[in-house]
Amino acid sequence: xxxxxxxxxxxxxxxxxxxxxxxxxxxxxxxxxxxxxxxxxxxxxxxxxxxxxxxxxxxxxxxxxxxxxxxxxxxxxxxxxxxxxxxxxxxxxxxxxxxxxxxxxxxxxxxxxxxxxxxxxxxxxxxxxxxxxxxxxxxxxxxxxxxxxxxxxxxxxxxxxxxxxxxxxxxxxxxxxxxxxxxxxxxxxxxxxxxxxxxxxxxxxxxxxxxxxxxxxxxxxxxxxxxxxxxxxxxxxxxxxxxxxxxxxxxxxxxxxxxxxxxxxxxxxxxxxxxxxxxxxxxxxxxxxxxxxxxxxxxxxxxxxxxxxxxxxxxxxxxxxxxxxxxxxxxxxxxxxxxxxxxxxxxxxxxxxxxxxxxxxxxxxxxxxxxxxxxxxxxxxxxxxxxxxxxxxxxxxxxxxxxxxxxxxxxxxxxxxxxxxxxxxxxxxxxxxxxxxxxxxxxxxxxxxxxxxxxxxxxxxxxxxxxxxxxxxxxxxxxxxxxxxxxxxxxxxxxxxxxxxxxxxxxxxxxxxxxxxxxxxxxxxxxxxxxxxxxxxxxxxxxxxxxxxxxxxxxxxxxxxx
Numbered sequence: 109x110x111x112x113x114x115x116x117x118x119x120x121x122x123x124x125x126x127x128x129x130x131x132x133x134x135x136x137x138x139x140x141x142x143x144x145x146x147x148x149x150x151x152x153x154x155x156x157x158x159x160x161x162x163x164x165x166x167x168x169x170x171x172x173x174x175x176x177x178x179x180x181x182x183x184x185x186x187x188x189x190x191x192x193x194x195x196x197x198x199x200x201x202x203x204x205x206x207x208x209x210x211x212x213x214x215x216x217x218x219x220x221x222x223x224x225x226x227x228x229x230x231x232x233x234x235x236x237x238x239x240x241x242x243x244x245x246x247x248x249x250x251x252x253x254x255x256x257x258x259x260x261x262x263x264x265x266x267x268x269x270x271x272x273x274x275x276x277x278x279x280x281x282x283x284x285x286x287x288x289x290x291x292x293x294x295x296x297x298x299x300x301x302x303x304x305x306x307x308x309x310x311x312x313x314x315x316x317x318x319x320x321x322x323x324x325x326x327x328x329x330x331x332x333x334x335x336x337x338x339x340x341x342x343x344x345x346x347x348x349x350x351x352x353x354x355x356x357x358x359x360x361x362x363x364x365x366x367x368x369x370x371x372x373x374x375x376x377x378x379x380x381x382x383x384x385x386x387x388x389x390x391x392x393x394x395x396x397x398x399x400x401x402x403x404x405x406x407x408x409x410x411x412x413x414x415x416x417x418x419x420x421x422x423x424x425x426x427x428x429x430x431x432x433x434x435x436x437x438x439x440x441x442x443x444x445x446x447x448x449x450x451x452x453x454x455x456x457x458x459x460x461x462x463x464x465x466x467x468x469x470x471x472x473x474x475x476x477x478x479x480x481x482x483x484x485x486x487x488x489x490x491x492x493x494x495x496x497x498x499x500x501x502x503x504x505x506x507x508x509x510x511x512x513x514x515x516x517x518x519x520x521x522x523x524x525x526x527x528x529x530x531x532x533x534x535x536x537x538x539x540x541x542x543x544x545x546x547x548x549x550x551x552x553x554x555x556x557x558x559x560x561x562x563x564x565x566x567x568x569x570x571x572x573x574x575x576x577x578x579x580x581x582x583x584x585x586x587x588x589x590x591x592x593x594x595x596x597x598x599x600x601x602x603x604x605x606x607x608x609x610x611x612x613x614x615x616x617x618x619x620x621x622x623x624x625x626x627x628x629x630x631x632x633x634x635x636x637x638x639x640x641x642x643x644x645x646x647x648x649x650x651x652x653x654x655x656x657x658x659x660x661x662x663x664x665x666x667x668x669x670x
Contacts, residue, residue, distance in 0.1 A: 111282040115245035116145035118280035119209070119271060122252035124151050125285055127292035128180050130171060130547050132156045132164040136184020138211035138224070141276035156547070156576065158540070159568045161188050165195020165208060166529075166537050166566075167544030172204045173524050174501060174548035176293050176331075178259055182209040185273075186224025189231060194534045197235040200266035201531035202352065203329055205259035205294050207267050208232070214274035215243050232268040241270030245278035249285050256287070260294035263417040264329060295330055295416070301433030306441045308429045309388075309412050314453050316386035316410065319345055322368065322398065325352035326391015326416060326435045333357065333522040335439035336390070342446065346457035348380055350398040351514045353391070354526045359518045362458040366465065370400040370666045372514025376468040378404075378666065380460065386410040391435045394424040397530070400666050414438050472516050475662065483632045483655045485512045485585060485663070491636045492555070492583075493517055495643055500553040502526050503542040506533035507592050508585045508658050509557035515664035536565025539582065543569070546578045553643065554578070560586040563615055570622035573648045581642050582619070582650040588612045591658030598659045599668055605659075619650040630654040 113121065119142060123131070131153055135143055146155055158164040161183035168179030179199070183192045189210040199206035213222045232239040238258035242251050248271075255267040290296045313319055327336055336356055340347050340363040348365040349356050351372050357364045367373050368381045378400065381387070387405045391414065392398060405411065405425060413421050414431045421430035431438050476490035489512050496502070498520045504510045510528050519525050527545060529537040535558075542556035563584050573580060594608040616626035625645055627638045635653065642649040662669070 112279040113282055114141070114145070114276060115248050115271070115278050115280055116141040116276035117149060118245065118248045118285060119252070119276075120145045120149055120151055120153065121285045122249045122287070123180060124153055125287035126252065126256050127177060128153055130154050130156060131180045131182055132158055132167040132171075132544065133182035134158050134161050134164055134184070134188060136188050136211065138185040138213060138273045139182070141273070142182070142211060142271065156543075156572070158572055160540070160566060161191035162194050162536065163540035163566055163569045163572070165192050165199070165206065166541040167547070168206045169195055169199045169204055169529070170503060170527050170541035170544035171548040172199065172206055173527050174545050178205045178207055178256060178294070179544065180207045180209065182211070184224070185210065185212045186226060189226060189228055193231070193235055194532065196232070196266045196268060198529045198532050198534065198537070200236055202529070203264050203325060205264045205266070207255055207259060207269065208236075209269050209271055211276070212241060212270045212272040215272045216274055228268070228270040235266070236268045237265035239268040241272070242275065243272065245275040245280050246284065248280055253287060256291040260291050260296040262299075264294045295434055298434035298437055299416070300437040301431045301441055303441065305429060305431045306438065306445050309414070309431050310442060310445045310449060312386065312410065312412050312429050313343070313388060314449075314451055316455075318384050319386040319388060319455060320380050320384035321345055321347045321388045321390060322381070322392055323347060323349045323353035323356035323390045324392025324398070325350070327353060327356040328524050330391065330416070330435035332436040332439050335436055335443060337361065337522070338443050339439060340457065342443070344454035344457045346380055346455070346460045348377060350392055351510070351528060351530050354514065354519060355523050358520055358522050360520050363461050365461045366468070367514045369398040371397050372511045372664055373400070373666060374468050374515055374664050375666075375669060376464045380464060381405065384409065386412065388412045388414070390414045390439075391416070393420050469516075479632050481630065481632070482587070482657075483629070483635060483653055485509070485655055485661060486516065487632055487635060488583065488585065488653055488655065489513060489516045491639055495636065495639050496555065497553055500525065500555060501545045501549055503538040503545055503554065503556040504528040505535060505538040505558040505562040506530065507535060507562055508559040508587070511664045513557065535562040537562070539563065539566045540569045542580050542582070543573055543576065543578055546580055554580045555583065555643070556580060557583045557585065559591055560584055560588065560613060560615060561590045564613075567618060570619055570624055570648070574623035578648060579646055580648050582624070582648070584615045584650065584652045585655045586612070586615060586652055587655055587657040589657060594657070595659040595663065595665075595668055615652040616650060624648045624650050626650040626652065628652040628654070
């Protein structure tokens with residue numbers, strides 16, 4: 109006689125079987141049996157109660173980025189399902205494996221106008237790689253397996269499972285609970301490239317005069333950093349990155365140019381892109397930001413493109429050679445092909461990168477030393493560079509802090525040490541994502557930066573941070589406006605500012621009310637002492653920095669620098 113459990117218990121056991129260690133989520137009426145199962149079962153999963161479903165998804169996203177494992181978030185029907193959307197689309201478009209579970213109204217009540225009914229299948233379909241609402245309890249284990257296979261194979265991404273209330277009580281045979289251990293991490297079931305394509309790519313690169321490698325997030329996701337390092341050194345080829353591609357090489361690497369493009373790129377790094385006669389995109393979609401709205405590579409520049417997703421190859425630019433496959437396997441194959449060719453070609457990449465970095469940081473250093481009021485963002489970045497350990501995790505919202513960090517904070521190690529939500533750029537990401545990053549890598553110091561506009565989106569999550577005791581340091585760059593839009597109005601609308609300013613808030617006092625040890629700093633000469641004290645504190649801290657408004661600054665955003 110087979111042993112049975114109910115659907116909610118089967119969901120918990122299925123997640124546990126796939127190696128899930130953390131679930132981030134928020135309770136609701138339709139979640140009652142799922143929470144009861146988590147409480148009663150003896151399992152290895154930690155559930156982290158959040159204050160907002162958006163935050164739960166952002167936590168799962170950052171957890172996935174630092175661990176290489178699936179991040180899991182959950183929420184109830186109705187508003188919970190709609191609130192969880194921003195995090196799922198961010199993870200999916202950034203190619204990180206995140207599973208969203210939203211409980212639903214009972215299958216038996218479909219079409220009878222129950223409270224919080226929404227077509228979750230239709231809602232989630234455009235946002236995820238794979239999605240279903242489960243309508244039978246005995247389907248739960250196989251649907252979990254299918255979700256994990258979808259998230260972790262090929263181009264990794266997000267999945268969604270809808271879990272109706274009534275089937276959480278229906279029986280499921282225990283024998284159905286099993287998992288493929290290969291799907292506990294990603295990329296799973298890596299696929300290798302066509303040898304002929306690899307050979308053609310090698311020949312194209314060697315025939316170039318001034319090639320440039322441009323890395324996206326795919327290099328770090330696939331763990332191809334060592335293979336990239338070997339390629340860059342053996343050919344002495346310059347390597348640039350998108351913001352998502354930071355960590356493909358240590359940014360202290362002799363061949364690393366830094367970030368290129370319209371956000372976080374500078375005029376100096378753009379020279380490498382504009383001057384290349386052949387661009388090798390690696391795990392990078394060649395979208396609007398990296399190419400500065402397709403300003404370069406120019407028409408006629410030769411393109412070699414490596415990506416795990418064949419839909420990316422040739423989608424934006426005419427491509428001479430496309431290599432489809434996992435980035436680590438593809439770069440290993442390219443290095444092996446260069447071994448067979450016994451080439452000694454060198455492109456002077458280290459010299460190019462050194463010259464670009466020297467000129468970029470000469471300009472930056474002059475601003476970073478400024479004692480002017482309000483505090484310059486450059487000074488914040490330079491101070492963090494002196495204060496943070498090499499293995500720190502830095503999380504940034506997409507606003508004020510992102511371009512400064514991407515352009516000027518030199519990441520000393522390869523891997524995912526800088527996290528920002530570049531796919532859709534929703535404000536409020538970093539405050540909650542930092543907690544997910546800390547749960548994923550608790551031995552590393554975690555620091556999150558945001559503007560004061562972003563702080564207002566998710567500051568209630570500071571309660572979650574204090575409840576968990578996470579020793580995260582938050583830095584708010586306060587300029588009392590939605591600075592990115594205000595700076596854009598300066599350039600695009602002839603400084604006709606409209607509805608972008610708000611009142612100054614005392615963020616340190618707000619954070620203190622949640623139990624966070626906090627400071628407010630307006631004097632540049634006091635900044636480093638306060639930051640060091642905050643970073644050393646064994647608990648959550650926040651530093652509210654009164655900083656230069658973005659419309660008055662020299663932010664590394666190309667359309668503002670001309």
